Ligand SMILES: O=C(O)CCC(=O)C(=O)O
């Protein structure tokens with residue numbers, strides 16, 4: 533087993549066992565999508581306000597398509613490191629395989645494979661003040677042979693669900709159902725395959741350190757192992773998300789927080805690891821086009837409730853985030869700085 537690489541060690545207050553034992557059993561809401569539209573909109577609205585997280589069942593994504601994607605992910609990660617690194621991500625191309633992810637400067641106990649839902653997309657160059665763009669394109673491995681097909685089919689299906697959820701969230705805010713749809717033309721949405729190997733030091737390391745998701749919303753599939761925890765808004769306790777077979781976990785990201793002017797908040801979450809079982813999860817990050825300017829929507833602000841965020845450009849934010857994600861930094865993530873700064877400037 534040996535010693536743990538210090539890069540993985542979380543500071544004491546962020547370690548997995550560092551919280552009071554919960555006596556009550558709490559669950560984030562599980563919402564059946566097969567019910568009246570009014571009920572559905574009101575339940576989703578309540579879940580977004582209270583938790584920022586919920587699970588959905590009867591969501592329309594076929595279980596065959598999901599199983600095929602899960603099998604492809606498992607087969608990919610079972611290969612040798614040498615094989616996987618043939619499609620490794622680098623400073624130029626943020627898509628592909630990566631086994632050195634850091635969250636808030638601590639290394640995560642996992643390996644990932646990322647791909648864009650639209651196979652290739654344009655993003656701004658960060659160095660450029662001239663609004664120059666570059667194109668990023670997916671890197672597909674040779675094996676397993678049906679990897680690309682299985683994953684493209686998966687993201688097409690989940691994308692439909694993401695639009696549906698965005699519509700319901702917009703309606704729950706009292707906005708038109710298609711209010712935000714235009715933002716997703718030439719979207720930067722991506723899917724991440726996560727593999728968390730068993731960890732001999734589950735009290736010291738985390739699968740993913742605490743963070744918020746930066747896009748509009750996330751549609752996450754997890755296997756039956758468990759490990760995802762959500763920070764409860766009311767008291768800051770870490771609440772485990774119990775795996776529900778066939779369900780997706782939905783959380784609103786920073787963009788919905790800004791659009792809704794804090795009515796719905798993007799909530800912190802993290803993943804704990806265990807000594808026994810490897811875990812797989814597949815988040816779909818619903819990201820708009822690089823051109824989109826994000827700010828509180830006009831219908832939701834007024835004199836009594838003034839805008840709390842200044843407008844920002846998604847593409848610019850995305851380019852910075854990818855650059856800073858790539859290696860360990862000596863200051864906290866841009867993500868964090870950006871939102872705080874916007875708040876202060878508002
Ligand atoms: O693996 C999970 O359950 C969640 C992963 C996550 O939060 C992320 O990739 O942003």
Ligand SMILES: [Fe+2]
Nearest residue numbers: 743744745801
């Ligand atoms: Fe996340």
